[in-house]
Amino acid sequence: MRIYTRSGDKGTTSLVYGKRVKKDDTRVEAYGTCDEANSMIGFALSQLLEIDFKEKEAIMKIFHKIQTALFHVGAELSTPKEKDVKWKVAQEWVDELEKIIDEWDAELDPLRQFILPGGHPAASALHVARTIVRRAERVAVKLDDEVNPLALSYLNRLSDFLFVSGRYVNHILGIKESVLHEES
Template identity: 70%
Template sequence: MARIYTRSGDKGTTSLIYGKRVSKSDIRVEAYGTCDEANSMIGLALSYLDSIDFADKPAFLSLFHEIQTILFHAGSELATPEGKEVLWAVKSEHITKLENRIDYYEEKLQPLKQFILPGGSPAGAALHVARTIVRRAERCAVAISEEVNPLALSYLNRLSDFLFVSGRYINHMLKKEEAVLHED
């Protein structure tokens, strides 16, 4: 395996897929970097579940492994210059699967009657943080939306919804109450 450092980015540039050099402050780099940040936060959230058991833990973790893979693919799409072939494309079935899981988890939860505050268990709180990071990735991706597969944008949008519901769901499974917004 090659060394992790290349020194090629020491002057503030980085390579997109296919080798095109751009500034590290380029919005495309911000977009795929933010996907990577979200993926790391999801990993942190899942690590909080290592020593905790709940009813559908294997299925929950398996789903999240798949989601992390698709999020990596979305980042790859964002790192692909316009006009070049995307190696791993987000597909409509990825979005449909998220929607189905959102519906499934929501059936198990109390309907929202007011805003909730992020928190609860460490895993639930971290999933709420991941949700906000995905929203930022989506905002960055919108800035280059003419150059990006619209399904990648839809996936990011739906993923943030999924992470919100998943944060609620894991708090429910771990019997952690949700804090509600007090209107003063």
């Protein structure tokens, strides 16, 4: 199978089931932004591969499942409304994110003020992924009733998860968070 098809050379692309749309279509922007977030998560994980820590295997397993789910969210966003979605987002996926958020957040210092994204490069990349997921959510909302509400819920919860993940990675690696200081 060749990577290039030349079918997009004139500014269009295919959705699932082959419907052609312009590359600036809201659906394309929504699933493309999910792909961007997924790539940033992969970049964050590549930073963690370089170091040894006891939670590494468990974290990698969790993120593999999340990257797979995010791929399915993108597939759902790229399926025209009138067509069946092969990989429907499920409530269990949202519930699982909430469970992990609660577990990891319980190990962190309570938030008393805003934190500044940063710390370990993996944590920083997770914060960038969080902002990309927020953008994906903003774009997907523009699709109104043309998208499974659970896809929106998943994106919303995923951004919360990525925020906690950035904090958690800094925590387990012993890196102190930087907090926002108001200028006097």
